[in-house]
Every structure is written in structure tokens, then in C-alpha cells.
Amino acid sequence: MKQEVYNIVKKSLEAISRESGRELNETEFEVEMPKRKGFGDFSTNVAMIAASKTGSKPRDIAEKIVSEINDMECKIVEKVEIAGPGFINFFLKDESFVNQLKNIYELADSYGSSDIGGGERVIVEFVSANPTGYLHFGHARNAAVGDSVSRLLSFAGFNVEKEFYVNDAGMQMQMLGKSVFARFKELLGIDSELPEDGYQGEYVIEIAKDIYGSKKDELEKLSDDEAEQLCKDYAYKFLINEIKNDLSNLRVEFDNWYSEKEKIHDQNKLENAQSKLQAASALEKKDGALWFKATQFGDSQDWVLIKSDGSPTYFIADIAYHDDKFERGFKRLINIWGADHHSHFTRLKSSMKAIGYDEESVEVVLIQFVRLVENGKEVAMSKRAGSYITLREVLEEVGPDVTRFFLLMRSSDSHLDFDLNLAKQQSSENPVYYIQYVYARISSILKNAEEDELNPSDKHIDSLSDELELAIIKKLLSFPEAAGSAAESLSPHKICYYLQQLASDFHLYYNKVKIINSEDKDLSSARLYLIICIGIVIKNGLTLLGVDSPKRM
């Protein structure tokens, strides 16, 4: 519809250009849906743009355009007005909206999807937490956003893979092994202390107990180094499994679990990355270490790739990893990172630029911190202290629907207060239930209609003439745009806002009119048809957020 309005304006511009000899037909203008009702269904700023080009008054140009449009006799246009500084507002005929419902009904689950992506391959990497402990609540926001962004992009026609990068090769893993082994020795009654930077959490003791129960004899025969190694492997398997479980309970499933050790280190990818950087003359030896001259590629400082003791840094592994993503054929590399990693972004981009990739293909969504608030006070979540709030604890208390919605409802680059009290409330204050309730109500009405032998039908949808009905239909018709815009800007929170508005419209409508009215079967059938369409959009929107649409509440 927007396109049709655009074409009408375009045509009138061409006509005016022909008459006056002025080159107005190349004016770039926008057609948008105005915020206010009084400004029509669509609005264009074309007159203002054209005016600044030609030096004449916006309203004069608007008058010409409008009279041109009035001469054209467009089927969908009811009337056209000039308003404010020179906006041209279009009021379309009601039936042109109502008829679009059929489109929603037929497309059903795929309504709102698009082919903006054209099948382009995209990799979304997120969470990627070190498998050295349970996921804490900060990871949950990353997980929810990453997963929802992936859903948005798939819906918009991209070919998306979700990947968890497992940091199983670094110092952290060694430390985990040492920590577990120290706890194991404690169980044997041997006096031992946790390493200085060791992991203090309760789970380390639990894991040690597991090992004590099943592998005590085996372990006692080994040297300390070997025992540490065994502890590490055991703890790793245990924790990665727990992480998978937690994510699964949050309805986050990954396509790939990409092991840094197996896929990078054991495959000589580090050397590969190093030689690519060498070929770009981006390397330098200094103080016994190998440096990447990032300053030559836009960063503010240089970075060490190989330490003076010969061991690789995390950074060179990450360069190799991202090089590998491109090698695997992905055109867009999207990373969901905590805001504390922002400096790493510049570094990574400059390295990709050095190797010869388009740095614009590497995108990062930075996630600001989550504060967990209960009873007006912040709940601490320090990992090292061992007393952090885990994703699991929150999931057990409030469930995946509320957890996900709350984590998604704010823009990623805004700090988020997660109010546990509010999340736990199953009441009107809780926006998740508010939206889900729409779906439940609709399902319930449809069930009742069936019992009354009333069937939804598009035969009489012209009778949908209530102001609210038209408002809802217009809102439904803007869903594809909302989904597209959310995908484009990698912003799931836009879907949250959209759904809250739609839910509000529906509840208002529900309170105002009876959907089922056995006195007027034609109208009822049309209204049933309408609420099915509302249900479709609610469900599609919630699915993009990874939230369920229950039929009963």
C-alpha cells in the first residue's frame, strides 16, 4: 500500500515536470505512516524536499501535486490534504485496508516474513561463555538477544547459523582443572589451597565430589599434572553440558558448538592467520613478542599476538576464528558481545581489514549490563566471589517466557533493570501476560464460536467498519514493516513495543464489542476472521522473541 502511494506521488511529480519543464521527477522523498490519526494513513514530505531544491514555497508545490493527484482518480485514495509546513497526507478508502486481511489469513505463520536477506549467509555468534562455571544472569541477556536477532534475520530472509564459540584452549581452563583438583584433594583430607585466581563457586566442590565418587582410585594413581588434566576434562564436559541445558531451557539452541581447541589450535589455523597478516605486512617483532600493527588499520594501539614465551594470545585465536567464518562462506559476521568487550571490536575489525575482508561485514551488537533488582535493591552477581545469580535460578523462578521478554524489551545499548518482583507477578503489571492473554482470549472465543456453529469467513469483511477495527487492521498491516525494521537494526525490542501496542488495541476492542453475536452471523463471521488475523500476528511476533503463545491461561 505504501508502495502504491509512493507510485502515485511519483507519477504526479513526473506530470508536473512535464508541464513546467522543471526536473522534479528525481526528487527523493519518503512516504511514511504518521503518528497521529489526523494526519492520514500515509504522509509524504515530497513538497518540502522539492521546495528546498527549487527555492519555491513548500505549500505551493504541495498544491500542484495534490491537484495532479486529484485528477488521476486513484482507486485506493479517499482524499488528499496539505497540512503543516507542507506535508501531503493521504486518507485511503477503508475497504482497501480491510481486503488486506485475506493476505494475513493466507500467509499465516509466514505473515511478516520477507526476502530482504535474499538468502545471504549470516553467522550470529553469541553467549560464548567460558565453560568454567554456570551461566550467570548477564549471559542470559546475551543469549536472548542473540537468539532473537537470529530469528529476526531468518524471518527477513537471511540464511542464519547460530554459533557458540567455546573457549576451551586458554588459561581459564587450566585454572578450572587446578581448582577442581584442589577441591578433590580436600576431599581426600589433604591440606590444599585453591589457586589465587581459582574458581571459588560451590559447583567446583560438587564436581570434585562427583570425581571423588566415580574416579577416586584412578586419579590417585596419576601424577599431579595428569590428575589436573583429568579434572579439567571432567569439569569441562560437565559444565558444557550444564550450559547447554540452561540455554535449552531458555529455548536457545545453537547450530554449532565451535571448539577453539579443536577447530583453531589443532588445525593450525593460528599459523594460517599469522601468515595472512604477514602477507599484509601487518606484523612486527618487538620485545621478543609478535605484534599486530593495528594502528595501521584504524585502531588506537598495537596488540600482541604471540607472547615472548611463545604462547599465542586470545586475540590471534580470535583473528583465526573470524577468518575461518569468512572462509566458511558467511557474508555477515554478527557478534553479540557484552559492552565490556567494546575495545575488542575495533581491534578485530582492523585485523579483518588487514587480511583483506570488508570490515563492514563484521558487526557487533553490544549488550549493556543487566542489573537484577529485587525489593528495590540490586542483587550482586560476581562470578569470582562464587555468589552470583545464575540463569538457572531465574529461570526456575519466572520461566523462559518472562525471562526472555524482560531481557528483550529494552534496547541493547541501554542498561537494563530486571525487576524480579515484577517478573514473578502474574498480573496486569506484567507485559508478557498482557500480550499472551490476547492469544488466549482469541483462542477461547474461537472455541466458543465453534460450539455456536459460527464460522470465520472473509465473505462479509466489508462490514468491519468500526473505528477500532480499522485501527487494528492498520496495525496488523504494519507488522511486516516492524519485523523488517527490527531485523535491519538488530533490535528485538521493537517487536516488544509493537506487540504491546497491538495487545492494547485488542483488549480495548474486546471490551467494546461482542465478537460473537448470534443475531448477526455475517458480522460475527467477519469479526472472527479479524481476530484470527490478530492471533496470527501476535503469535508470529512472540515467536520472533522466542515466547510461547498459550491457548489457555
Add this chain to the structure above:
RNA sequence: GCGCCCGUAGCUCAGCUGGAUAGAGCAACGGACUUCUAAUCCGUAGGUCACAGGUUCGACUCCUGUCGGGCGCGCCA
């Protein structure tokens, strides 16, 4: 010192990549239950968009600076 994010109603936040009279939810106050599920709806009140300049037809939005809050600036990951 340098870099990134934020500053909008009492609170938590939107504001579609410059548009028309600034938008929700919650909290507050007043109303609507013989209900197609009241987990709902209606009404009232609430604002110098942190501050100061600049860019232009037009700025909450873009640029510069100041103030305030968060985060980062390792041969850690």
C-alpha cells in the same frame, strides 16, 4: 588522559536512522464485573527531552563543547 554506551513524566524505558501538538507501561487518583477468560477496559494528573552553542524550512534525533552515570584502555580471555 583516550575510547564506547547512557542522560526524555515520580520509577523503568520507547521515539521508526531530521518532521507536524513529546509517547508507553508501572506507581497515584476517580470510575466499569448477571464477562465471548476483569491476567481486562475507560478517565484524570504528570515534561525547560541534562546544559550551552552550531548545522536548516524544521533538532529529542545530526555536529562541537560542558556536566553527570556505567564500562573499557594487559605479553588475561
